[in-house]
Amino acid sequence: MGYKKPIPVEINKIVIGEKYYTCSYSGTISVIILKIFKDTNSVLVKINSKKKESNPFVRHMNYIFDNPEMAKSANRDWEHDERKRKKEQKKKQKEKV
Known part of the structure; x- marks a missing residue:
């Protein structure tokens, strides 16, 4: 069995307030979508933890x-x-100074 490329959820199918999964340094975490930013192709999320x-x-x-x-x-x-x-953020900060 080979590597299967992960397929993210399409932006049109995302429902605000629903539970989804994302990556973190400690592994996979469950998140709730709060807001969708279509111009930057990103979302505002909150960790789903009681x-x-x-x-x-x-x-x-x-x-x-x-x-x-x-x-x-x-x-x-x-x-x-x-x-x-x-790394790019640090580079930009050094250029400002």
Whole structure:
């Protein structure tokens, strides 16, 4: 059995207030969609947890899944994109100073 590319949920099929899955450094997490930003192709999400309250954060549509197994297999790509994004942020901050 080979690698199966994870397929994110289409932006048209996302329902606000429903539970979806995304990647994190600690693995797959369950999130609730709060708002959709169609111009930037991203969504505002909040972690779906009754134990601990969390702040909402923005996640790109490429990493929103309706299946936890798909989110698990996309974790490596997500981590790569996060490292790249943070590196570019540091570079921009140094250029400003």
